[in-house]
Amino acid sequence: MDYAANLMLSLPEVILGIGAVILMMFSAWGGPGATRAVSWASVAVLFGAGVALTGPAGHGGDAYLGLYHADAFAAFAKVLIYIATAVAIIMAPGFFQRTAGDNLRPEYPVLMLLSATGMGLMVSAGDLLTLYVGLELQSLAAYVLASFMRRDQRSAEAGLKYFVLGALASGILLYGVSLVYGFTGTTLFRGIADAYAIDAANPVKSLGMVFGLVFVFAGLAFKISAVPFHMWTPDVYEGAPTPVTAFFASAPKVAAIGLAVRVAVEAMGPALGEWRQIVIFAALASIILGAVAAIGQTNIKRLLAYSSINNVGFALVGLAAGTPEGVAGVMTYMAIYVAMTLGSFLVVLQMRDADGQPVESIASLSGMSRTRPALAAAMAIFMFSLAGIPPLFGFYAKFAVFSAAVQAGLFPLAAIGIAASTIGAYYYLRIVKTMYFDDPAPAFVKGEEGALQGGLIALAAVAVSPLGYLAIPALGAWSMAAAQALF
Amino acid sequence: MIQAIAFYLFAAILVVSAGLTISSRNPVHSVMWLILAFFNAAGLMVLVGAEFIAMLLVIVYVGAVAVLFLFVVMMMDIDFAQLKTDVARYAAIGLALGAALAAEIMIAAFAWNAGRIDLTRRVAPVDRALPNIEALGQLLYTRYLFLFEAAGFVLLVAMIGAIVLTHRERAGTRAQNISRQVARRPQDATRNVKPAVGQGVEL
Numbered sequence: 001m002d003y004a005a006n007l008m009l010s011l012p013e014v015i016l017g018i019g020a021v022i023l024m025m026f027s028a029w030g031g032p033g034a035t036r037a038v039s040w041a042s043v044a045v046l047f048g049a050g051v052a053l054t055g056p057a058g059h060g061g062d063a064y065l066g067l068y069h070a071d072a073f074a075a076f077a078k079v080l081i082y083i084a085t086a087v088a089i090i091m092a093p094g095f096f097q098r099t100a101g102d103n104l105r106p107e108y109p110v111l112m113l114l115s116a117t118g119m120g121l122m123v124s125a126g127d128l129l130t131l132y133v134g135l136e137l138q139s140l141a142a143y144v145l146a147s148f149m150r151r152d153q154r155s156a157e158a159g160l161k162y163f164v165l166g167a168l169a170s171g172i173l174l175y176g177v178s179l180v181y182g183f184t185g186t187t188l189f190r191g192i193a194d195a196y197a198i199d200a201a202n203p204v205k206s207l208g209m210v211f212g213l214v215f216v217f218a219g220l221a222f223k224i225s226a227v228p229f230h231m232w233t234p235d236v237y238e239g240a241p242t243p244v245t246a247f248f249a250s251a252p253k254v255a256a257i258g259l260a261v262r263v264a265v266e267a268m269g270p271a272l273g274e275w276r277q278i279v280i281f282a283a284l285a286s287i288i289l290g291a292v293a294a295i296g297q298t299n300i301k302r303l304l305a306y307s308s309i310n311n312v313g314f315a316l317v318g319l320a321a322g323t324p325e326g327v328a329g330v331m332t333y334m335a336i337y338v339a340m341t342l343g344s345f346l347v348v349l350q351m352r353d354a355d356g357q358p359v360e361s362i363a364s365l366s367g368m369s370r371t372r373p374a375l376a377a378a379m380a381i382f383m384f385s386l387a388g389i390p391p392l393f394g395f396y397a398k399f400a401v402f403s404a405a406v407q408a409g410l411f412p413l414a415a416i417g418i419a420a421s422t423i424g425a426y427y428y429l430r431i432v433k434t435m436y437f438d439d440p441a442p443a444f445v446k447g448e449e450g451a452l453q454g455g456l457i458a459l460a461a462v463a464v465s466p467l468g469y470l471a472i473p474a475l476g477a478w479s480m481a482a483a484q485a486l487f
Numbered sequence: 488m489i490q491a492i493a494f495y496l497f498a499a500i501l502v503v504s505a506g507l508t509i510s511s512r513n514p515v516h517s518v519m520w521l522i523l524a525f526f527n528a529a530g531l532m533v534l535v536g537a538e539f540i541a542m543l544l545v546i547v548y549v550g551a552v553a554v555l556f557l558f559v560v561m562m563m564d565i566d567f568a569q570l571k572t573d574v575a576r577y578a579a580i581g582l583a584l585g586a587a588l589a590a591e592i593m594i595a596a597f598a599w600n601a602g603r604i605d606l607t608r609r610v611a612p613v614d615r616a617l618p619n620i621e622a623l624g625q626l627l628y629t630r631y632l633f634l635f636e637a638a639g640f641v642l643l644v645a646m647i648g649a650i651v652l653t654h655r656e657r658a659g660t661r662a663q664n665i666s667r668q669v670a671r672r673p674q675d676a677t678r679n680v681k682p683a684v685g686q687g688v689e690l
Contacts, residue, residue, distance in 0.1 A: 013637075024647065067630075105651065107647055111647060111648070117640060127634075133641065137640055
């Protein structure tokens with residue numbers, strides 16, 4: 001296969017990379033005035049990359065001698081990533097315009113595009129090197145985005161914290177990667193799987209390979225913010241500008257989960273017994289801690305950070321099953337999770353006081369059902385859905401992962417997870433109670449771009465409403481095709 | 488024979504300069520000794536046939552890291568009297584650590600001679616005839632070209648990030664205007680005068 005054919009297989013990344021470089025030129029010469037144009041151009045580039053997935057890039061197989069997989073799994077994850085990134089770009093200009101301090105500069109969408117390139121590499125990785133380069137590309141852009149509001153101290157703190165802890169996570173991951181490489185003799189996922197299969201047949205297991213596996217999973221747990229490596233999440237989510245927080249909670253999460261699934265199933269599938277223990281522990285710890293620690297929160301962004309930790313735990317339940325059904329459940333979960341989370345953050349963006357400054361306290365939501373009934377109804381739908389209460393679509397997400405776990409015989413995991421999800425329901429319902437039964441707080445003012453964001457909120461609300469069940473046949477088939485690509 | 492002489496030369500200078508790096512009082516001298524140590528380590532790497540690592544040592548460590556250290560050292564405000572008392576205080580701990588390291592190195596050397604530890608399952612045998620720069624280059628620009636380009640994007644993000652986070656337009660600074668400088672002609676900037684004797688020039 002010549003190089004052009006390989007490039008065609010990685011066309012989404014090529015489009016994103018070239019698009020980012022060209023738009024960087026525009027922003028360098030255009031200055032802050034070019035922000036809106038560059039933002040919309042970035043959305044167009046993301047759309048183009050998504051369209052490219054319909055070609056060979058969506059199902060063409062291996063490129064670059066196995067370094068890169070253009071399969072249905074990668075395509076599924078990339079569609080979610082591109083949608084989430086585009087929404088995070090669209091919601092930014094309004095936020096930065098209203099917020100005192102820094103203006104939005106056109107580098108914001110450019111960095112988003114570069115981050116999306118890295119995320120595409122992550123979910124397409126077929127080699128430990130691709131994994132690492134993709135992860136670093138995504139993370140490095142994310143560190144900058146976290147501290148994008150330079151004059152805001154919390155934003156700077158969030159960026160620094162994220163950078164230091166992210167570098168630590170990369171170090172742990174690289175240590176694991178070096179051990180895996182040293183003991184298997186290859187960085188290709190397929191070769192690693194062969195080595196683990198040989199090792200699994202041996203009566204004496206190679207200690208180095210187990211250690212490498214543990215460190216790789218620890219590093220990945222950092223990136224998906226699973227307990228016990230979640231400490232950075234609330235601080236970073238609270239400090240980062242709200243559109244960036246929405247981005248962190250959606251696209252990189254999908255990419256990191258996709259990467260973890262790929263490493264677990266494709267590279268270390270024969271070592272299922274070893275990593276299943278880690279995944280089960282991380283899943284249960286994330287579900288329980290994400291639920292319990294969120295109860296005392298007063299800041300809506302911190303609460304949503306704990307909610308994302310909680311949700312990652314549920315997604316890992318599907319991975320623990322280690323079956324195609326489990327992986328399909330994880331991907332279904334992430335698709336619905338992205339809709340719920342982006343919707344919640346779009347509502348959070350609407351929260352601003354009379355001066356137009358953003359407010360983040362949960363108390364300020366009091367009585368929103370009377371001042372902004374439509375917004376309150378949308379938020380209630382997202383909260384009920386995140387809690388997994390049956391008529392809403394979030395229930396189906398949880399159902400998919402738990403049924404896979406039960407099919408794989410993991411009854412204790414499913415039982416404890418379902419029990420813990422009722423703890424999580426408490427704090428989601430508390431927000432609904434605050435909106436509907438508390439005395440009204442001062443109403444939030446409406447922004448200029450109300451129509452666009454209102455449309456996005458309505459779209460997300462419809463997607464997670466009971467109407468979403470109409471999508472189950474398509475979503476189920478698509479996520480199953482994605483999962484089959486790994487086995 | 489010649490390799491042996493070269494080895495002992497490099498090794499002796501390396502050890503001495505490493506010692507002077509930590510014992511010299513002036514931090515700037517320390518950095519200088521460190522650079523010398525890097526150079527000699529690079530020489531040793533050449534002797535064992537790892538010329539790529541040797542070049543990395545010279546280019547990356549001497550060229551970038553050591554110069555960076557030098558800048559940091561020059562910007563520090565060092566209290567030399569405090570430094571001297573600290574050395575005496577921590578001498579025992581430092582010596583213990585040094586002794587442990589030396590013992591470790593010796594043990595490792597004995598172990599190596601007794602029979603090497605087979606850590607890796609080599610999938611690709613090393614070709615002795617191929618210099619390792621060529622071997623690396625062949626992989627880097629063929630098989631791993633895609634990742635090499637992606638790594639370039641990582642550096643691009645680092646550059647954009649550094650500019651986005653630190654650059655701001657300050658009022659009252661005079662930026663360089665290259666086109667104006669280029670467009671400047673001699674007659675705008677120079678004047679030919681013929682002063683009368685004893686009168687001087689008025690500027």
